[in-house]
Amino acid sequence: MAGPIIRTEHLSRFFSTVKAVDDLSLEVPAGIVFGFLGPNGAGKTTTIHLLLGLLEPTRPRDTQRVSEKGENALKNWQRRQKCGYLRENE
Secondary structure (H helix, E strand, O other): OOOEEEEEEEEEEEEOOEEEEEEEEEEEEOOOOOOOOOOOOOOHHHHHHHHHOOOOOOOOOOOOOEEEOOEEHHHOHHHHOOOOOOOOOO
16 A cells, blocks of 8 residues: 655644644545645645645744655655646635
8 A cells, every 4th residue: 555645744834923734743645535624714725835835834843745655745846746736716
């Protein structure tokens, strides 16, 4: 069985005093369709931005984002080009 395609450990992003994402640990196996559900302000968009490398985590130790076979996929440009993100509003 393949390892996780997405793995985070203790991922956090704060904006001033607002905790948008606080200590998120998540693992999604390869081949699984995964989505985020929750009310406005729950941190869904911030989490996706962190996973795609569009935002940096607040804490320096939070460096593992999207992994493929245990490697950070976003450090490999060819793998990063396979990621897609469509915003609801512009």
